Amino acid sequence: MGAAYPSTVNVAVIFYSLYGDTAALAAAVAEGAEQSGATVRLRQLADLAAPQDRWRTGERIRATREHLASVPLARRDDLLWADSIAFGSPARYGTMSAELRRFLDGARQLSGDLAGKVASVFCSPSPVEGAQRAALQAMIVSLLNHGVLIQPPARAEMDPASRTARRDGPTRASPDELDLTPARALGRRLALVKQRTRG
Numbered sequence: 001m002g003a004a005y006p007s008t009v010n011v012a013v014i015f016y017s018l019y020g021d022t023a024a025l026a027a028a029v030a031e032g033a034e035q036s037g038a039t040v041r042l043r044q045l046a047d048l049a050a051p052q053d054r055w056r057t058g059e060r061i062r063a064t065r066e067h068l069a070s071v072p073l074a075r076r077d078d079l080l081w082a083d084s085i086a087f088g089s090p091a092r093y094g095t096m097s098a099e100l101r102r103f104l105d106g107a108r109q110l111s112g113d114l115a116g117k118v119a120s121v122f123c124s125p126s127p128v129e130g131a132q133r134a135a136l137q138a139m140i141v142s143l144l145n146h147g148v149l150i151q152p153p154a155r156a157e158m159d160p161a162s163r164t165a166r167r168d169g170p171t172r173a174s175p176d177e178l179d180l181t182p183a184r185a186l187g188r189r190l191a192l193v194k195q196r197t198r199g
Contacts, residue, residue, distance in 0.1 A: 009191045010081055011038040014074045015088030016045040016099040020064040021124035021178060022088045023071075028180035029086045029122060032187025040187075041081065043074035045099040074103060084118040084190035085148070087139055091126035094134035096142070104142045115147030118193050122153055122183055151189055 011033040017023035023044070030040045079085060087104070089096040121139040123132050136153045143150065 009033075009036075009038045009083045010041070011084045011086070011187065011190050012041045012043060012074075012078045012082035013086045013088070013187070014043045014045065014078065014100075014103070015086075015122075016090070016097045017064060017068065017088070017124075018047075018090060018097075019060050020067065022090050022122075023064065023068055024178055025122050025124060025180065025183045026086070026088045028183035029088070029187040029190075032184035032189075033084075033086075033191045034187070035184070036188045036191035038084075038187075038191035041078055042071055043078050044068055044071045045097075045103050046073050048098055048102065076106075079114060082117065084120075084151075084193070085114075086120050086122060086186060086190055087143070088122045088124075089135060089139060091123050091128070091131040091135040093126075093128055094131045095138050096135050100139070101142070104139075104146075112147060117148050118151055118190060119143050119146075119148040120151035120153050120186055120190060122186060125178070149193075151186070151193055153186070 011030070013026050013030045013033070015022050015026040017026070026042060026044075030042045033040050087100060089100045092098075095101075121136050121143070123135045123139075126132050126135075140150055140153070
């Protein structure tokens with residue numbers, strides 16, 4: 001008879017979001033994991049620079065900061081607590097945000113404590129062709145250094161009307177226009193895959 005393992009999976013969803021797109025995806029990943037019975041910690045990463053000091057400030061940044069005010073900041077303990085981890089970032093012209101890079105680089109002090117955990121990544125849309133794919137790949141490469149088991153990522157898409165509008169100019173997506181279905185599915189997979197890999 002096999003050993004008994006806890007039935008509840010701990011899922012940490014850790015993200016950085018400036019305009020709110022990645023935050024909306026993170027909430028959907030958390031929702032999907034909770035639907036599969038996981039205990040979830042939704043955590044954001046702190047800005048490297050104060051929002052008012054950024055080269056492009058605006059109402060949307062301020063609204064995002066206010067919306068996320070109640071979301072705790074990610075800490076090392078969240079990584080140790082989690083069985084599965086989802087990391088989210090905007091596609092910064094083909095790479096992850098500096099905020100997520102700093103967090104993952106700092107996590108190297110864990111010295112293998114993340115080995116065997118399931119991890120995945122998600123990324124908000126970008127007007128730059130191929131930027132999403134490149135950012136996801138950069139996150140995966142960084143995570144491989146920690147010895148985690150990689151779950152295929154989620155790529156968010158906008159609705160057809162929004163994609164058509166982008167051909168006429170580099171407009172930004174609204175969180176309401178994002179297709180959150182892949183993100184919810186990713187959350188469910190993170191919960192279920194870890195249940196299957198226990199033991």
